Amino acid sequence: MSAKPIAITLGDAAGIGPEIIAKAFRDAPEATRGCFVAGDLATLRRAAGFITAPGAPGLPVAELEAAHQAWDAPPRCIPVLQVVPARPPVPCGQVSAEAGRIAGDCVLWAARAALRGEIAALVTAPLHKEALSAAGPPYAQYPGHTELLQAEAAGHLGKSLSELPVRMMLANDELRTVLVSIHVSLREAIAAVSFDSVLQTLRITHAALGAALGRAPRIGVAGLNPHAGEGGLFGREEIELIAPAIAAARAEGVDAHGPFAPDTVFMRARAAAGHPGEFDVVVAMYHDQGLIPVKYLGVDKGVNVTLGLPLVRTSPDHGTAFDIAGSGRAEAASLIEAIRVARRLAR
Amino acid sequence: MSAKPIAITLGDAAGIGPEIIAKAFRDAPEATRGCFVAGDLATLRRAAGFITAPGAPGLPVAELEAAHQAWDAPPRCIPVLQVVPARPPVPCGQVSAEAGRIAGDCVLWAARAALRGEIAALVTAPLHKEALSAAGPPYAQYPGHTELLQAEAAGHLGKSLSELPVRMMLANDELRTVLVSIHVSLREAIAAVSFDSVLQTLRITHAALGAALGRAPRIGVAGLNPHAGEGGLFGREEIELIAPAIAAARAEGVDAHGPFAPDTVFMRARAAAGHPGEFDVVVAMYHDQGLIPVKYLGVDKGVNVTLGLPLVRTSPDHGTAFDIAGSGRAEAASLIEAIRVARRLAR
Numbered sequence: 289m290s291a292k293p294i295a296i297t298l299g300d301a302a303g304i305g306p307e308i309i310a311k312a313f314r315d316a317p318e319a320t321r322g323c324f325v326a327g328d329l330a331t332l333r334r335a336a337g338f339i340t341a342p343g344a345p346g347l348p349v350a351e352l353e354a355a356h357q358a359w360d361a362p363p364r365c366i367p368v369l370q371v372v373p374a375r376p377p378v379p380c381g382q383v384s385a386e387a388g389r390i391a392g393d394c395v396l397w398a399a400r401a402a403l404r405g406e407i408a409a410l411v412t413a414p415l416h417k418e419a420l421s422a423a424g425p426p427y428a429q430y431p432g433h434t435e436l437l438q439a440e441a442a443g444h445l446g447k448s449l450s451e452l453p454v455r456m457m458l459a460n461d462e463l464r465t466v467l468v469s470i471h472v473s474l475r476e477a478i479a480a481v482s483f484d485s486v487l488q489t490l491r492i493t494h495a496a497l498g499a500a501l502g503r504a505p506r507i508g509v510a511g512l513n514p515h516a517g518e519g520g521l522f523g524r525e526e527i528e529l530i531a532p533a534i535a536a537a538r539a540e541g542v543d544a545h546g547p548f549a550p551d552t553v554f555m556r557a558r559a560a561a562g563h564p565g566e567f568d569v570v571v572a573m574y575h576d577q578g579l580i581p582v583k584y585l586g587v588d589k590g591v592n593v594t595l596g597l598p599l600v601r602t603s604p605d606h607g608t609a610f611d612i613a614g615s616g617r618a619e620a621a622s623l624i625e626a627i628r629v630a631r632r633l634a635r
Numbered sequence: 636m637s638a639k640p641i642a643i644t645l646g647d648a649a650g651i652g653p654e655i656i657a658k659a660f661r662d663a664p665e666a667t668r669g670c671f672v673a674g675d676l677a678t679l680r681r682a683a684g685f686i687t688a689p690g691a692p693g694l695p696v697a698e699l700e701a702a703h704q705a706w707d708a709p710p711r712c713i714p715v716l717q718v719v720p721a722r723p724p725v726p727c728g729q730v731s732a733e734a735g736r737i738a739g740d741c742v743l744w745a746a747r748a749a750l751r752g753e754i755a756a757l758v759t760a761p762l763h764k765e766a767l768s769a770a771g772p773p774y775a776q777y778p779g780h781t782e783l784l785q786a787e788a789a790g791h792l793g794k795s796l797s798e799l800p801v802r803m804m805l806a807n808d809e810l811r812t813v814l815v816s817i818h819v820s821l822r823e824a825i826a827a828v829s830f831d832s833v834l835q836t837l838r839i840t841h842a843a844l845g846a847a848l849g850r851a852p853r854i855g856v857a858g859l860n861p862h863a864g865e866g867g868l869f870g871r872e873e874i875e876l877i878a879p880a881i882a883a884a885r886a887e888g889v890d891a892h893g894p895f896a897p898d899t900v901f902m903r904a905r906a907a908a909g910h911p912g913e914f915d916v917v918v919a920m921y922h923d924q925g926l927i928p929v930k931y932l933g934v935d936k937g938v939n940v941t942l943g944l945p946l947v948r949t950s951p952d953h954g955t956a957f958d959i960a961g962s963g964r965a966e967a968a969s970l971i972e973a974i975r976v977a978r979r980l981a982r
Contacts, residue, residue, distance in 0.1 A: 470861070471861055471862070471865070471868075471869055472861070472869055473860045473861075473864070473869045473870030474821075474825055474859055474860050474861070474870060475825055475870065476869075476870075477861075478821055478822055478825075512821055513820045513821050514817070514818055514819070514820075514821070514824075514921075514922040514923055514926075515818070517820070518818070521818075522818055522819055522820045522823075523820030523821060523822060523823075550923040550926075550927060551922070551923050551926035551927050551929075551930050552930055552934065554927055554931055555930050555931050555932070555933060555934065558931065558932075574861075575861040575898070576861055576897040576898050576924060577923060577927065579861075579897075579898035580897060580898050580901055580924065580927050580928055581927050581928065581931045582898075583898050583899055583902050584901055584902050584905065584928045584931050585902070585905075586902065587899065587902065
């Protein structure tokens with residue numbers, strides 16, 4: 289296990305981020321040991337209040353002077369490194385440029401700390417897209433965490449964005465999937481399936497998941513079309529693009545198999561009691577192909593992992609939930625799982 | 636419950652059909668009561684042998700003179716109506732024109748019996764596409780059961796094929812989904828999403844499932860694109876085609892909702908212990924969108940239902956499995972479930 293601490297970034301302070309962070313420290317002392325909040329002390333103090341019954345003793349919040357002090361924090365205390373100027377917390381449930389900027393600053397601080405080697409990983413609480421956009425430069429140009437981290441990492445390495453391709457992995461207890469494309473229309477997703485994009489996805493999956501598992505992951509590759517094209521009857525992408533990319537990856541030592549019929553490859557990969565999965569991960573050709581099975585049994589424990597970056601980044605698989613922010617009702621299960629996954633990936 | 640019997644068609648006699656039929660009568664006497672095999676006596680006698688341990692007493696096979704006698708068969712006896720000329724059984728595990736023709740003849744007999752009102756439903760054991768194709772006219776023109784039944788029903792009603800649109804529903808214990816399109820490439824599936832095709836799917840789902848449930852089904856409609864297009868950012872089919880079709884269907888009294896993000900609508904519809912589903916059925920925009928979640932927890936109990944025909948037809952959600960035909964190893968769970976679903980739909 290890495291001796292470096294893990295930074296949990298604040299997220300949008302008007303959303304559920306701070307209170308699920310507080311819950312994670314309260315409810316999962318083992319998982320959160322060695323973690324700290326890259327954020328704002330006053331916001332975490334308020335969040336600790338949101339999850340405490342009236343009259344009950346509040347959860348202590350400790351201010352760190354440096355990241356490595358995270359290991360010295362006692363269990364069920366929330367260690368916070370003030371990485372943004374101190375100011376009164378923003379109101380809950382409202383989009384604001386201020387919250388967007390604070391959230392972005394916390395992520396940027398943590399990205400730089402990770403690239404400098406001071407922290408083992410980033411676990412990012414959710415951002416609000418509109419707030420990020422309202423925050424102006426540099427944040428307004430990024431649709432979300434992934435692009436911000438990619439840009440920062442590329443700059444650090446002196447590479448262009450196209451030289452640092454990233455992929456999203458979604459994982460829960462039973463299933464992992466890596467997506468060839470994410471937030472584009474289905475029509476554009478089909479166009480994004482190419483020899484290069486599939487091969488690149490296989491290489492990234494092999495390298496990143498291999499580092500986490502300590503061995504080459506067994507990768508199942510989904511086809512694009514029903515029945516993986518049924519020998520070319522329902523589409524030729526499997527024959528012309530996907531199978532050649534798998535062959536090229538195998539020639540490089542990647543343990544990739546397929547392309548398989550999309551409607552059964554996830555069932556085959558599912559690892560559950562009495563049902564060992566055939567694959568460590570499924571490479572999915574588009575967003576919903578992979579996310580439908582990962583979310584089918586519930587979204588509580590889904591974790592989002594960005595693969596391909598020179599740093600470890602995980603996040604819960606949900607948004608800011610402005611509608612319940614401040615009520616203390618939000619579940620921390622996905623965040624806690626994201627912390628566990630980050631720790632495993634950072635070893 | 637309909638007093639009419641249910642016909643189970645033989646399927647390809649070289650595949651696992653006959654032996655899973657024999658297992659269903661042996662293992663599920665309640666479900667198979669009032670059912671009979673529209674098939675071939677000698678093939679069922681051989682199949683009964685496949686599933687009987689050496690030296691053990693064989694399962695009795697009784698020849699019926701008419702379909703309605705199915706109700707008189709004792710439990711754990713296999714009642715067979717000889718609907719094709721008697722001849723020696725075809726060899727197991729081999730594609731043959733003879734097996735294709737026999738299989739087709741059994742389906743055609745049952746379709747006509749259903750259209751005449753003599754039977755309550757057809758449960759069809761699997762066909763082998765190549766054998767059907769080798770059988771020549773009229774069978775070679777049909778990719779499978781659905782097209783054969785559609786043509787026969789249209790002829791019976793004096794309608795054209797386009798006047799008798801059908802849709803495939805896949806169902807298991809937890810989830811039902813009806814597909815806008817099935818065996819076409821994903822590219823063609825996108826093109827097949829139109830105002831008319833979605834509205835037609837909603838009408839067929841409403842009518843057919845409504846008849847089975849005895850009330851208007853609550854229908855959740857999946858979007859086509861990730862996040863159902865996120866307000867037009869990732870595709871406009873939701874705004875231009877799907878939402879208007881839902882509105883038109885609602886104006887006709889169809890209880891349709893959506894379009895919803897595809898990656899969570901199936902999870903929301905899933906009905907399991909402690910998790911009441913929000914919808915009775917999900918209308919899926921393409922094959923894998925609906926089939927990935929239906930198959931995710933296992934294919935044992937998946938049932939295929941053809942909606943839109945003037946007859947009830949269900950089938951197990953698997954193929955002929957030539958590789959294990961004759962070994963007695965094939966599971967009958969999906970066929971038994973198909974019989975149960977047919978009985979419910981035929982009421």
